[in-house]
Amino acid sequence: MKRLRPFAFLIFIALIVYVVSKLNLPSSWDRLKQLNPWLLLLAVVGGVPEYLFKSLRLRSFVARAKSHLSVKQSILTFLSGQPLASVTPGKLGDVSRIVLLNRLGKVSMPVALAVHVADRIYDLAAIVFLGIMGLVYYISTFSGESSALGTFIGMLCGMLLILALINPRWIKFVLKPIVAGLLPKNLASKISHHAGEFNSSLHSLLIPSFKIFGPFVLSVLAWQAAILRSYLLVVALGIPLAYGKFAFLWPIAIVVELLPISILGFGPREMAMFVLFTTSVVRQEDLFAFDLLNVVSGPILTAVVGIPAALHMFPKESHPHAS
Numbered sequence: 001m002k003r004l005r006p007f008a009f010l011i012f013i014a015l016i017v018y019v020v021s022k023l024n025l026p027s028s029w030d031r032l033k034q035l036n037p038w039l040l041l042l043a044v045v046g047g048v049p050e051y052l053f054k055s056l057r058l059r060s061f062v063a064r065a066k067s068h069l070s071v072k073q074s075i076l077t078f079l080s081g082q083p084l085a086s087v088t089p090g091k092l093g094d095v096s097r098i099v100l101l102n103r104l105g106k107v108s109m110p111v112a113l114a115v116h117v118a119d120r121i122y123d124l125a126a127i128v129f130l131g132i133m134g135l136v137y138y139i140s141t142f143s144g145e146s147s148a149l150g151t152f153i154g155m156l157c158g159m160l161l162i163l164a165l166i167n168p169r170w171i172k173f174v175l176k177p178i179v180a181g182l183l184p185k186n187l188a189s190k191i192s193h194h195a196g197e198f199n200s201s202l203h204s205l206l207i208p209s210f211k212i213f214g215p216f217v218l219s220v221l222a223w224q225a226a227i228l229r230s231y232l233l234v235v236a237l238g239i240p241l242a243y244g245k246f247a248f249l250w251p252i253a254i255v256v257e258l259l260p261i262s263i264l265g266f267g268p269r270e271m272a273m274f275v276l277f278t279t280s281v282v283r284q285e286d287l288f289a290f291d292l293l294n295v296v297s298g299p300i301l302t303a304v305v306g307i308p309a310a311l312h313m314f315p316k317e318s319h320p321h322a323s
Contacts, residue, residue: 015267027285039236046229053222061115073104082306114201126219130251137248249276
């Protein structure tokens with residue numbers, strides 16, 4: 001993946017050109033004109049629980065690090081990363097979250113990084129878990145003879161995921177690329193001098209919580225809220241797609257879009273969507289219209305809302321002559 005990083009932008013452009021060349025864009029525009037504005041508003045409001053669950057998960061990790069964030073501060077910290085994350089590949093908005101965790105949570109920078117990495121790992125684990133369920137559903141539904149194989153694959157992947165979460169020592173093998181990918185060189189260098197504190201904090205944070213609303217449950221709830229928000233857009237556009245099928249298969253597209261080769265997931269996500277959802281009554285043009293609307297009413301809107309929060313990353317200037 002490191003060798004492909006210099007070509008990420010070229011891959012992104014190539015995928016976009018390929019996707020657009022396969023579509024009848026006026027048909028996508030016709031579908032967008034059928035949008036029900038009230039259902040769109042409901043979908044936008046429906047995004048609030050997703051962001052609340054993710055903020056509460058961040059707050060729970062800070063509490064496990066023996067510190068405290070208020071609900072307001074956790075929401076502020078979560079939103080602060082959205083503007084940069086929406087316009088840069090590789091989730092560079094994570095830097096602002098780490099800075100605010102350090103400042104608002106009153107923890108050291110290595111602990112702040114550990115909290116952030118643990119938060120990202122649980123977020124990824126939850127969507128991978130849902131993606132595995134979707135893969136089993138896809139194999140079982142569309143390849144009836146392979147239902148046993150699909151179940152076996154699902155059980156195997158689930159066991160590996162559980163082992164990864166309860167044996168977090170594996171993280172030391174990916175620590176270096178994570179730090180290098182998330183932080184500027186000067187901050188990464190600073191953290192490298194405190195690797196012991198980081199490793200100790202991360203290990204304690206990754207130990208599974210068996211509370212009813214522990215980090216993993218909050219992650220699953222957040223993704224379920226995101227799936228419901230996206231499906232409301234499907235309904236708002238009048239696309240004939242059943243909720244059950246969408247709820248199972250949409251996580252697969254989300255996992256694909258997390259590949260660090262695009263901006264906002266454009267390209268890889270559409271390719272996955274076309275494979276998973278295209279039928280005789282659901283056209284690729286309809287799916288592309290949904291995808292555009294989903295990005296605008298989701299990540300882009302959240303990025304705009306998160307701009308004031310992101311500004312908190314910069315410390316206020318001191319005024320030495322002030323009384």
